[in-house]
Structures are given as structure tokens and as C-alpha cells.
Amino acid sequence: MIEAFSLKNAHHFGDALASQARLRYRVFIQQRGLDHAHYDRMEYDEFDTPAAVYLVWRDQAQVVRGLMRCVPTSVPYMLERYCRNFASRAVSRRVTKCGNQAASASTGPMIRTFANASCRNSCARFRSSVNTTV
Numbered sequence: 001m002i003e004a005f006s007l008k009n010a011h012h013f014g015d016a017l018a019s020q021a022r023l024r025y026r027v028f029i030q031q032r033g034l035d036h037a038h039y040d041r042m043e044y045d046e047f048d049t050p051a052a053v054y055l056v057w058r059d060q061a062q063v064v065r066g067l068m069r070c071v072p073t074s075v076p077y078m079l080e081r082y083c084r085n086f087a088s089r090a091v092s093r094r095v096t097k098c099g100n101q102a103a104s105a106s107t108g109p110m111i112r113t114f115a116n117a118s119c120r121n122s123c124a125r126f127r128s129s130v131n132t133t134v
Contacts, residue, residue: 002057007050018042019064020056051075 010017021042028034057066071077
């Protein structure tokens, strides 16, 4: 099951916020070797704001194994900041961008595929529930 939370209500989801940051550390820093900000084996960046909504998939032990972060385009978002040539100038300021997807390499490929697909599908449903057609 996919859980959706933000900084505002993360306390209702146990350690999901910290668990997703630990997964991001493993994927982006340990596995991919990216030079990202981190503390105590948890990755974070300037887009981890109160506007962000985290979609996570946890295993039976409640460890986050797949995640996606969604951020409205009314605040700074990763694609706009770092990939301007890919970001459409016609994007409405009311659209929600989902990005920063990660899945644990320590799980099997079928679980990673399921977690990623579940997060993408949940992101699509989340976007359709909050976006306004222009």
C-alpha cells in the first residue's frame, strides 16, 4: 500500500519520513555516488519543504523500499531548478511535479518494479486530485 504524507502530518506515519531519507541516502549517495547533502545516513535537499508530499511504499517491516516526492510548481522544484531545458515553459503554476523517485537495490527486481510502479500510479492519482486544468 502506498502512503502519502507531508511534513505537516508525518508524525502519524511512524518513522516513514526518516526511512525515506535513509533510502534516498542509500540510492543517491551510496549506490549512485552523487554529491548530495546528508546527515546521519539520511539524504535531504532544498525541496524537502512543507509543500512536498511524499509517496512511500513500505515492506512488512515498515522500511521504505520505494518513494516519490511530489512538489507543486507554485514553489521551487527540482526539474525547474536543475533541468530547465527539459522543463516546459508552458507548465501551469498549479501543476504538481513528482520526482526524486528511488527504490531499494537490496530488494529483488520484482519488488523494486512493483514499488516504483505503485509510486508512479499513486503520484498520477495524487496529481489528478490536486491539479486544476488550465
